[in-house]
Amino acid sequence: MRNKKVSEQRILQNITVKADSFECSITADIAVFGYVDHRLKLLLTKRSVGEFTDHWMLPGGVMEAHENIEDCTHKVLFALTGVKNIHFEQVKVYSNINRHPIKRVVTVSFYALVRPENHPLFLKGNVEQIAWFDLDEIPKNLGFDHAQIIHDAHMYLKNNLKDRLVMGELLPKKFTLSELQGLYEDILGLELDKRNFRKRIFQMGILKSTGEVKAGVKGGPILYDNPTAKKP
CATH class of the missing domain: 1.10.10.10 (Winged helix-like DNA-binding domain superfamily/Winged helix DNA-binding domain)
Structure with missing residues (x-):
């Protein structure tokens, strides 16, 4: 009986937040879908520094100490694309241990649905290219696990349409x-x-x-x- 109590205490210690609990970086990745001439498009960026410099990626970046994840999402979109003041919704959390080559990173993905003509794009920061792609012409050279994030965001958008007005x-x-x-x-x-x-x-x-x-x-x-x- 005593061994059982000791085992239960150890389990409780492993699930309780402590000062020395494991920490990791949290990022936001945003799938911005554009609606142009009756077709869906996706906004992707290619950066000149960092990991996967020769790959296309969703706009994304790290959450800082003073931010919540929504603040981070707004910051990232504007910092990388110039897009601001748009409505976005959370899709999923990705926490695979090796999803980032530098360190442990958990990302929260979002999607937004916009008319590109309402949101002029600007090359900002370390972004060397930014473009809208038809969904059936998404580049193969995507960074990180963004192919999966894009797929999940697209499915989430379509499922949303079945239950509510998304316009x-x-x-x-x-x-x-x-x-x-x-x-x-x-x-x-x-x-x-x-x-x-x-x-x-x-x-x-x-x-x-x-x-x-x-x-x-x-x-x-x-x-x-x-x-x-x-x-x-």
């Missing part, structure tokens, strides 16, 4: 149901049944009619308000 700046302030369905079809890469799609959208109880119709379109489709559109 933000991708649709105008006022839009029709046909425009909304077209957006979903472009992102999911498949054709949706019109009746089932509208039934599912209305079941969410989020859409609000503006009481207006779209001028110049046959049938005068109703316009709905985009609650997530940026204010002018």
Whole structure:
């Protein structure tokens, strides 16, 4: 009985945070998806210093002592690409022991969905190239475990579409149901049944009619308000 108690105490010691507990660096990696001409694209950077200098990577960087992970994400995006003030969502945490060649690094991944024309890019810091890539033309020479992070972020985005409205700046302030369905079809890469799609959208109880119709379109489709559109 005594040996069992000693064993339980040792287990408790191993799961309790102490001053000398193992520490590692935490980073943020952001999959920024762009919606251009009915196609999804991904923003990648190539850096002139650091590991994998000849590889394309997601915008990413280390969290500092005074930051939380969201602060770090905003900092990294602006520091590497010039992109700022965008909405992003957390996808997953990656903690494989050997995922970084220098030291133990845990990364938290995020995704964002934007219209590239709303976010001019700037070469900043040690970034030597920055570009949007079609999802079916992602370079093979990706750094770290970013191929897996990209795949997971894309799947997370598509799964999100099934349960909630994800549109933000991708649709105008006022839009029709046909425009909304077209957006979903472009992102999911498949054709949706019109009746089932509208039934599912209305079941969410989020859409609000503006009481207006779209001028110049046959049938005068109703316009709905985009609650997530940026204010002018």
